[in-house]
Amino acid sequence: MMRGEGTLSRALIWTITCLGLAVIYAPPLYLLGVSFNPALQPALPHVADVTLKWYLALAGEKQLIAALEQSLLIAAATAFAATLLSLMAALAYVELHARRAAWFLTVLLPMFVPGVIQGLALSAVFQRAGVKAGLLTVIGGHLLWALPFAFIVILTSFGVVRRSYLMAAADLGANRWQQFRDVTLPLIRPGLVSAFIFSFLLSLNEFTRAFYLAGRQNTLPVVLFGKMNSGASPTIYAMSGAIFLLSVFCVGLVLANVLLKRRQPA
């Protein structure tokens, strides 16, 4: 009886798990399938028809390539700036004592402003100030978007930096900068890496703010959206497929790295 129940609940858990995974992965996998279809209409291809022609055609899609380059540039700049700024914000948080909560909320606030409003507001302000829309305006908008997330990630990593480590370093002759360089920085490095990746992805994904703030050169999400509406060639599926495959590859690489490291000490 007990065993029967055990099998049943196990089957149930597996069913739910598979269903959940399917809901998450079916759409991008479907898109991936579509990208190998030679036909112009989006549908899964027959095994015999599988083709790479849209991927090859990607090289000729100047507009998509330019948008991708722009997006990568913006994401890299945003990730770099967001990581640096939120590191400084987190350091300030650690030093502040009584007014910590106020500082925390101040840095977090942009997260709660809807993108539509923030994009509109920024674009109005930039226009008023005579700043031309372009690369920098999008980076500015994305920085506001990514900063609170990066701040939280880095702040979490500060949990391992105990006060006694810094006192011990001071005791051994380290000044403030040396304490930071030799103790704080190595301990929070995982947080910095996570914050960088997180900000990079947030920027790469972002549509609304970029839509308002981009100048002549749109970012990839904006271009893809535009092409989707104008019923363009299936190269956009190839572009999506390529990004998806690259992401899977990166995650696989990290996973392999972790597994290797775990095996080494044993």
Next chain:
Amino acid sequence: MAIAIGIEAVTREFGPVRAVDDVTLSIGAGEFFTLLGSSGCGKSTLLKLIGGFDQPTAGRITFDGRDMAGIPANRRPVNTVFQGLGLFPHMSVAKNVGYGLSLRGLSGKALAVKVEDALDLVELSGFGPRDVNLLSGGQRQRVALARALVMEPGILLLDEPLTGLDERLRQQMRDEFARLHKRTGATFILVTHNQDEALSLSDRMAVMHQGRLQQIDRPALFFDQPANAFVARFVGIDIQLKHQGVTGHGDAAYALICGQKVPVRIGGPAAPSQTVVALRPDRLFLQSQDEIPLQEHAGRMMLTMVESRFRGLHHDVTLAFADGQTVVVTQAADRPVPEPGQTVAVTIAAGGAMLIPTADP
């Protein structure tokens, strides 16, 4: 070289609280000095002020006569073994121990030799490449010691370094401190709430309470002449009796406790109304019934038996005066214990009863 420390009228306020309240103290070069007190008495705050991790609200701290005001922790000739140790978790044992010297510009072979010497000193030879997170409590303790001692500090501060270790390790590390104090010749300041540590290690010690130093003396004098009731209780003189007055003076002084005359030694000039009679437990003896006549006699108290508690090697025998004040006398486990309600005689050996102030003057 060992450094002498002068603490002159130092006060540290945190808002309305005086964590350290007008403390004046001088510690000799090469001395092993202990600050003893319960948690929250201000002893760690005083240590932080010496180490330069905090600034006094008022008063001066001098090292060999030089004022230390405005000199931060990283530029003081002081090293500390912190309560939580503060070992750097991302560095190996050798990196931890060598960190301070590498900041001084030492590197390569010279650094490695110094680090290995320091590890030898704390009997951790060959532990250099190990991960500090995988060491036992005692080993981590020794790494923290080596990390401080490798700097050859003039002053070593030990902030409750034995808290959290089991009893056997405590004993072991205590012996280690004594040995290292002799080896290095530095001024050692230990902060602890454990009187055993204080008594066995210190040249001199101070008992601290509510930010004030209650008494500064050699350990033995805390038992011969406790400054007040608090100090006496802190070092284990728990029997403190209210009295109705004092007659005579000098060697022939008597306190009247519940109608009985008890010979006391008068410690200070305090008014009798603000004193109590403290009894040293090691100088009280229960007299067996058959050898003495049951009558009052100087140096002897007649008490009523209340209860007895078995303690392994001895009994704690609780006896009471007619007014309810109690006295606990130890009786060897193989000696007979009186029945409850019985009247028994307790003799007080010379110096066993002291008249001391109730609180600090």
